[in-house]
Amino acid sequence: MKNLLPTFCLLFTCSFLSAQTTDSRIYDIIEAVSADRLEKDIQKLVSFGTRHTLSDTVSQSRGIGAARRWIKSEFSKISKDCQGCLEVSYLRNLVKGDPDTRIKTDVEIVSVMAVQRGTKYPNRYVIMSGDIDSRVSDPLNSTDDSPGANDNATGMAGAIEAARVLSKYTFESSIIYAGLAGEEQGLFGGKYMAEVAKEKGWEIIGVLNNDMIGNIEGVNGVIDNRSFRIFSEPTPVTEDEQTRRRRRFYGGEVDGISRQLARYIHRTTMTYMPEMNPNMIYRLDRFGRGGHHRPFNDQGFAGIRIMETNENYTRQHQDLRQENGIKYGDVIEGVNFDYCAKLTAVNAINLASLAWAPDTPKNVEIAGAVQPSTSLRWEMKDHANLAGYKIYWRETTAPQWQSSKFVGKVNEYLLEGIVIDNYLFGVAAVGKDGHESVVVFPSGVYRRE
Secondary structure, three states: OHHHHHHHHHHHOOHHHHOOOOOHHHHHHHHHOOHHHHHHHHHHHHOOOEOOOOOOOOOOOOOHHHHHHHHHHHHHHHHHHOOOOEEEEEEEEEEOOOOOOOOOOOEEEEEEEEEEOOOOEEEEEEEEEEEOOOOOOOOOOOOOOEOOHHHHHHHHHHHHHHHHHHOOOOOOEEEEEEEEOOHHHHOHHHHHHHHHHHHHOOEEEEEEEEOOOOOOEOOOOOEOOOEEEEEOOOOOOOOOHHHHHHHHHHOOOOOOHHHHHHHHHHHHHHHHOOOOEEEEEOOOOOOOOOOOOHHHHHOOOOEEEEEEOOOOHHHOOOOOEEEOOEEEOOOHHHOOHHHHHHHHHHHHHHHHHHHHOOOOOEEEEEEOOOOOOEEEEEEOOOOOOEEEEEEEEEEOOOOOOOEEEEEEOOOEEEEOOOOHHHEEEEEEEEEOOOOEOOOEOOOEEOOOO
């Protein structure tokens, strides 16, 4: 029977290769995320009174300066516990004042970055970010109390907690845990980090921006601790006119790199945390609004936003007050720490899966026009962790990949009887531990001989 197994797999695609393979370490990561630690960190961030970008930078107990120094110290403690596995630093840039913006005078924007360097691919990064700063109703009010408990102490605490948990492991690719500043004033921290990444040639797998991951009571009256949203843009804004024109004939309107990252997070969450319901939102961000993944998208990098499903606008960007029986303000009483832990775990398992996975296939091309079958080819990189490649396909109206086939260590494969006109296709690399890269949509067409 053993000798027949390879033939059987070739003909029918063995279930253990075609199905999502699980890794017990991922379940350990989920269990390790602590709601109690998150609560403690959120309380600490709130205790700084205000974290407004233009607030006090000298005080040891109040303002953005004290907050960022504490964040850096927490990352440094984590690094000490893992024998220096994190490279902790500030990322500084000067933003010139402009009377027509939310930065009226020159100000130094200071973000905090902790890099867990990959063992094999140190220049390949997956990034989790939260925002340091907070605000009240007037975006220029830098003195009044602005707790910013949910927006965005939750995302910042999540990045710190993910670093605590994942620092116990080693990864082939690098992970960055970032606290980005200046978000409320114009996404300045993310803009500068994305510019640095572009200038230094970072190979970014994806950016997981966390902005408000602790509220379960929506202003619409819905209470929900089992779902969350993943926002992603459909295609890169940096693509050229030739690519846009080709898409008109070949498809791929919702298959850009950020949308593939969103699908990856959706699938990983459904595999390891089936109690959660990830909702892929086909939009860059909330209607007319923005977040710190956008600057990375603007530079051509894959980036998405993870956040709660039901927002409470009475708690966002509000002066602390009570009117007509309604309490306004982003106070800590509005944060559900168990829910925050769930979304932190969502981040942690996707960071780990992506950092353990092989590199994505490059130069994926497709063929099959006016033919009964579809074929794909790509560049194969044969490294130690690579088990092979998996082809995915779905109906053109389906949001998630529906079918897949593990095809082994090859650089071209023919899908017999699957007509190219009726489906969309992609290819992922699969590691020996079962972790997969993000699916890559074909970027070119070739003629099959």
